[in-house]
Amino acid sequence: MLANLSLRTLATGTLITSIVLAALTDGSQVLAADLPHTTPTATYDAKTGSTFNQSTSPLHYTAIKGANHYTVALRSDGSVWTWGRNLFGELGVSENIRYRHTYSPIRIPKLDNVIAISASGSGNNAAVRADGTVWEWGGGRMPTQVKGITNAKEVITDAYSSAALLRNGTVWTWKSPVYSSDVELTRKPQVISSLTNIIQIAASGQDLYAVKKDGSVWKWTESNQPGTSPSVPTKVKQLSQITSVTPTETSLLALDKNGKVWRLDDTGKKTSYHHELDVKKIDANSGYILLLTIDGAVYTYGRTVTGKEGKVNQLSNITDIAAGYSHSLALSTEGSVWGWGADKYQEAGAPATSSGGMVYKPVQAPLGTDVYLNGERFESMYGAVVTSQTVQLPAKEIATAIGARFDVRKTQGTIDSYILNYKGRTITLYPNMTLAKLTYDEVTTVQQEEISLPEPINNYTGATTVPYEAFEALGLQVSWEATRGMMTIEDTENINTNEQ
Structure with missing residues (x-):
């Protein structure tokens, strides 16, 4: 028979939680990593910014990101968890020791009170804390604060640069090399001065995009040459009334305020994309596209992770999607993560269910x-x-x-x-x-x-x-x-x- 928690531990946990929440409320910057990691009794909800009694409210995931053969997930208590491949230290759970893979979620150390996450490539991961600071990890790096960024609410990572969207609607970009051999490419954060009133940002290689509150889309280029600043953003004239954009290998997908998706190819030609669907989110990676509809269904097109296009029949009541390099992810209304596609490194969240390391039907990932x-x-x-x-x-x-x-x-x-x-x-x-x-x-x-x-x-x-x-x-x-x-x-x- 399992024993109950001791009153001493519960009392200590309540004290520490109260200190953290009070600090966040008055606007000061208190890092949970600097406080004792005592047993919690209240949980910080990373999605809503509220707290709830953990003894009656089950923990759940609130956001997911897919990268090259691994997954990063944000939990309702503000903690970040990861699973999948770790051959190159991409999970960021240790500076020196590597192992092949894990399907059991590993908590990213010394990273608490997180409200947003990003993951791309092989180990370029980032998170925004409730205090507005940005932290990076992966590629054998433990979480490290990005100096010069405060008041952030969203972060994106890519091979050439990272970017943060601040609460005042401005955008900052920088370069933090994943591997020490690229240290000469380091670039400190700088504001993209001509961008204001931004509501969403996205990246694909050296190209970055920003959506303004008025529905216009802007594009600029991040240089991979030391000492070279980003280009001046230019307006994408073919797009208007847009709420978000998602770059693909050969095009740009844009979601308008009516839930319709538009495709802009590399020649600038604009065409409708599956207008039979009312869409609320898009994600894409390595030649395939995920669409999440307003009724919680998931559709996939292109070079999909299972080779099959159309509706993913086993999924319903989905609130978020993420396209990994060769695996796909979905987050349900109750906070469960479902993965399918390539699972050689258990990036889908469970041991492979078929030969060749594949998962053809979504499997549920553990909570952590x-x-x-x-x-x-x-x-x-x-x-x-x-x-x-x-x-x-x-x-x-x-x-x-x-x-x-x-x-x-x-x-x-x-x-x-x-x-x-x-x-x-x-x-x-x-x-x-x-x-x-x-x-x-x-x-x-x-x-x-x-x-x-x-x-x-x-x-x-x-x-x-x-x-x-x-x-x-x-x-x-x-x-x-x-x-x-x-x-x-x-x-x-x-x-x-x-x-x-």
């Missing part, structure tokens, strides 16, 4: 699980993995963080067993077995007993993992709340000692 150790949020490049039977936890990392010991025993290079030891209690786990041996001291004798785990010890994303029940057997108090995406592990003996 925060782990709190004695009231402090545990941050690691290895995430908790929710399975059908239990939650698998990275054994060595969790053990080290709580002061336990984790050892691997081998005979002639073959693993015989795994040992977890904490305060006189030892669990011996065996490969491919759910039965484990528990040894502990009792007065003057040593006791042994067999315990049954729901799953054997395993390996996810390059880390050896154990079912959380193994830590319970060590005498720790464990609570798993699926709707809140939270697991707490506490040493009640330490808590009682500290409270005396």
